[in-house]
Amino acid sequence: MTFDTIFALASGAGRAAVSLLRLSGQGSGAILVKLTGGLPAPRMARLRRLRHPTTGEVLDEALVLWFPGPHSYTGEDAAELHLHGGRAVREGVTEALLACGARPAEAGEFTRRAFLNGRMDLTAAEGIADLIEAETAAQRRQALRQANGALAARYAAWCERLTRLLAHQEAAIEFAEDGLPNSLEAEVRAGAAALAAEIRAHLDDNGRGERLREGLWAAIVGAPNAGKSSLLNALAGREAAIVSARAGTTRDVVEVRLDLGGVPVWLADTAGLRETADEVEAEGVRRAKRRAEEADLVIAVFAADQPPDAATLALVEPGVVVVANKTDLMPAPRQIRGVAPVAVSARDGSGLEQLQGVLAEAAGMRAGLSEEAGLTRPRHRAALGEAAAWLGEVEQAPLPELAAEALRASLRALGRLTGRVGVEAVLDVVFGDFCIGK
Ligand SMILES: Nc1nc2c(ncn2[C@@H]2O[C@H](COP(=O)(O)OP(=O)(O)OP(=O)(O)O)[C@@H](O)[C@H]2O)c(=O)[nH]1
Ligand SMILES: [K+]
Numbered sequence: 001m002t003f004d005t006i007f008a009l010a011s012g013a014g015r016a017a018v019s020l021l022r023l024s025g026q027g028s029g030a031i032l033v034k035l036t037g038g039l040p041a042p043r044m045a046r047l048r049r050l051r052h053p054t055t056g057e058v059l060d061e062a063l064v065l066w067f068p069g070p071h072s073y074t075g076e077d078a079a080e081l082h083l084h085g086g087r088a089v090r091e092g093v094t095e096a097l098l099a100c101g102a103r104p105a106e107a108g109e110f111t112r113r114a115f116l117n118g119r120m121d122l123t124a125a126e127g128i129a130d131l132i133e134a135e136t137a138a139q140r141r142q143a144l145r146q147a148n149g150a151l152a153a154r155y156a157a158w159c160e161r162l163t164r165l166l167a168h169q170e171a172a173i174e175f176a177e178d179g180l181p182n183s184l185e186a187e188v189r190a191g192a193a194a195l196a197a198e199i200r201a202h203l204d205d206n207g208r209g210e211r212l213r214e215g216l217w218a219a220i221v222g223a224p225n226a227g228k229s230s231l232l233n234a235l236a237g238r239e240a241a242i243v244s245a246r247a248g249t250t251r252d253v254v255e256v257r258l259d260l261g262g263v264p265v266w267l268a269d270t271a272g273l274r275e276t277a278d279e280v281e282a283e284g285v286r287r288a289k290r291r292a293e294e295a296d297l298v299i300a301v302f303a304a305d306q307p308p309d310a311a312t313l314a315l316v317e318p319g320v321v322v323v324a325n326k327t328d329l330m331p332a333p334r335q336i337r338g339v340a341p342v343a344v345s346a347r348d349g350s351g352l353e354q355l356q357g358v359l360a361e362a363a364g365m366r367a368g369l370s371e372e373a374g375l376t377r378p379r380h381r382a383a384l385g386e387a388a389a390w391l392g393e394v395e396q397a398p399l400p401e402l403a404a405e406a407l408r409a410s411l412r413a414l415g416r417l418t419g420r421v422g423v424e425a426v427l428d429v430v431f432g433d434f435c436i437g438k
């Protein structure tokens with residue numbers, strides 16, 4: 001495939017020591033010649049004077065790299081210009097590139113070309129988008145695995161198996177017309193069932209990869225004055241929520257972003273749970289309960305100097321992190337509803353490190369910290385679910401032709417996932433998430 005020549009700033013747009021301008025497309029080489037008077041050796045950095053093609057004005061002295069296709073990120077002829085970072089330099093060179101007939105790239109266009117040139121499948125391209133967005137170490141590891149093709153390899157292997165099953169099923173149909181007995185159909189059915197089971201096992205991951213990619217939702221709940229806002233502030237390391245001795249201080253949900261053992265977490269402070277005639281506070285309590293219901297991780301806070309309150313007790317179940325706060329006033333109870341609480345004091349900071357450890361472990365269990373590459377997007381889940389469902393149809397198909405049709409439908413679903421079949425509709429969705437220059 002050949003495309004027009006695109007360019008974009010691959011580094012940030014602010015003031016910087018160096019700006020990286022990237023160029024890709026069949027005209028890249030000719031443009032380098034126009035700007036610098038020649039082509040450097042492939043993949044070697046060379047210092048060159050950049051001149052405007054029509055005025056001849058010197059625009060910058062830049063490090064220039066030439067990547068003849070297919071050995072480039074996009075798979076087509078490409079180049080990099082490492083310019084001095086000023087705005088005027090960037091603007092001058094941009095104008096020169098426009099004068100040479102190149103055009104500004106759209107968001108994700110470089111990676112889109114890499115995909116279209118067969119350099120990577122869609123899941124790897126998504127991994128690159130995630131790598132750019134990664135905020136924590138665990139997110140980075142997951143994105144890097146995916147960008148390096150961990151999902152692509154697994155899904156390609158499944159596609160291959162499916163293709164073989166389909167070929168055998170079609171052969172079985174032909175043999176049947178010849179009136180020959182054969183065991184091919186039984187083999188195909190067994191193969192389809194085995195593959196369906198593998199896909200379902202891969203899907204049955206409690207959404208770990210998606211949670212890690214998007215971040216986990218955690219909610220602090222408890223009675224008024226248990227010290228929920230104090231705890232949120234202590235965990236966040238800043239005064240994000242208002243603390244006061246008056247019960248019913250917090251009404252709105254207050255959120256902070258935390259990195260818990262590599263998992264990005266939105267931690268929410270909520271209104272203290274109690275019956276109240278105050279309309280605004282009552283709405284706060286409703287929101288608190290909703291947050292607790294929706295959260296991936298609930299942190300139930302009790303004050304050690306009070307008997308545990310019924311409303312918070314009702315939220316304690318397996319998986320909930322139970323915290324006894326204010327242990328500077330009173331030692332923590334040994335257990336609350338059968339769970340040993342984490343003893344802390346938001347006031348003097350004792351026990352906070354232990355709480356962070358418990359929370360990091362809980363977050364790690366809910367988000368994908370496994371070595372196994374898992375799916376990371378609802379798009380993956382939908383396509384795999386469909387592929388498995390069609391495989392389930394193979395077993396029940398009353399006619400061999402219908403079994404073949406189900407195999408074909410399953411293959412199409414997997415093809416949409418990797419981008420190798422019927423891709424047009426999904427391309428815009430996938431590459432629309434990218435930033436310009438990637
Ligand atoms: N002694 C002691 N006091 C604490 C501790 N944590 C919080 N407090 C105090 O308890 C009172 C209530 O603290 P908040 O953090 O506002 O409690 P809250 O649970 O957010 O309260 P509401 O938002 O009203 O539900 C304040 O006076 C805090 O200073 C603690 O560990 N020890
Ligand atoms: K309070």
Ligand SMILES: [Mg+2]
Pocket residue numbers: 228229230241242243249250269270271272
């Ligand atoms: Mg509060």
